[in-house]
Amino acid sequence: MTAETPLSPHADGLHIGNSLTREKERFVPINAPYVGMYVCGPTVYSNVHLGNVRTFLTFDVVYRYLLHLGYKVRYVRNITDVGHLTGDTDDGEDKIGKKARLENLEPMEVVQRYTNDFHDVMRVFHILPPSIEPTATGHIVEQIGMISDIIDNGFAYESNGSVYFDVRKFADDHDYGALSGRRIDELQNQTRALEGQNEKRDPLDFALWKKADSSHLMQWPSPWSEGFPGWHLECSVMSTKYLGKTFDIHGGGMDLKFPHHECEIAQNIGAHGGDRPVRYWLHGNMLTVNGRKMSKSEGNGFTPEELITGNHKLLEKGYSPMTVRFFMLQGHYAGTLDFSNPALQAAEKGLERLMSAWGTLNTLQPVEGPEACPDLDALKNRAYAAMNDDFNTPVLIAVLYDAVKAINSMASGRMSVTAEGIALLQALFADFAHDILGLEPEMPEGGGHDRTDGLMEVLCAVRAEAKANKDWATADLIRDRLVELGVQIKDGKDGTSWTFD
């Protein structure tokens, strides 16, 4: 996208399900055509799992669609490399520090290893890299600055070298809990009087800065102590640094809604004032497996690599990244999605049919006169309508299948299409299947190598000769042996075509 790219006329119709208001709202950027989007990235202390992939895939499609509409998107997705404590409490151990200690590594070795893994996974699933991928450790200075601002504004206090956000004070004038639907008094009742909480004025308060003891592997100097920043702080700091004090979209997994995102809002307002630092909050829902929550303790979680190789007891076979991507897009991001072998196999077959018709599109012969096929413009408009309705990819895919049906009918002569119609269909697939859904053929259709093509033509010619002589044994032998090699033979009206599995 260049600055000259005009905004698509369809951009006006985009509606987004806003978690903050619980309403589907028309998307109006603060400063069109520019859009700022922040998504909470992974904590890099272990391999990413499939639930992570789903979240990042969700926002990948959001990003792709905004780009397609002509927006100039600055997409910031962070890497959490310090501050995320085990148990998500304020007195746990740093997840990365713990891993480093257990494996006798430098914390930054842990960070690098799993950042690399994360990037590899994103790549195989065709998830586009963000515009900026900042790290928490790269923004310690800014985090200290933001803490100072919050203290100056009276919303945080120092206690024994640590700094805590004063939730009660904040809640006097602001709606703490607005995003997650929690009420502060109910939270109060549910919070038990923990040991070691005596540094806090109130159990609801959360850490902005933690004083570190000498055993802590990662620590930095600050006005308050040698220590490290609280987990929620980095996202406030990095989002406002790169997107401004008020920006358009903030995304993340549903599980981050509380307390992480709630605290982010409080921090932003506590530091900069205002009342709504983020216009649209989007939350991707969770992935379940065979109807049960995916978790390591139940042994039903698997890594992307296990999924692709099929090397896991719950997997009947391996599934390609595109199959998984397509499968996930067949459900809406805001709902839970159940991951099962039959569902994956269905997606695999469905994707194959979709891709196959996409390939067929290039072989269609146009007619001169009036075409006999469904209204292709209507198809395109339905595709936009689907995406404009809170990124409804399942409905978009249904529209694409209507196109598939039309293409196959055109190929077999039951329908006809003009050159203009073919171009429209090609644009439909290029825009929606490729650019927006991020689907690509994983194997070159029909080889693409001259020598392979030549060999196949020879074989098909020999087989055609055998068929002409009603030598079915020879014809079937060629076909069966090719199937064993993963080459599928299809006898059509206009001759024989072939595809690789």
Next chain:
RNA sequence: GGUCUGGUGGCCGAGUGGCUAGGCUCAGCUCUGCAAAAGCUGCUACAGCGGUUCGAAUCCGCUCCAGACCUCCA
């Protein structure tokens, strides 16, 4: 216990107050030497119980169930 999100046909999954997505599976048919592919047809669902309505799967209430987060526990 609290907050939130869901419960749709054999499976996965959209959706709107009335005109019953889509994919996969299964059965039949067409095409085909036989297949494969493709097309056509069929299988017609909305957790349960009430209520609102001319009409609800779609709105309201209650019940049951599942999941997430908080809590608890480790």
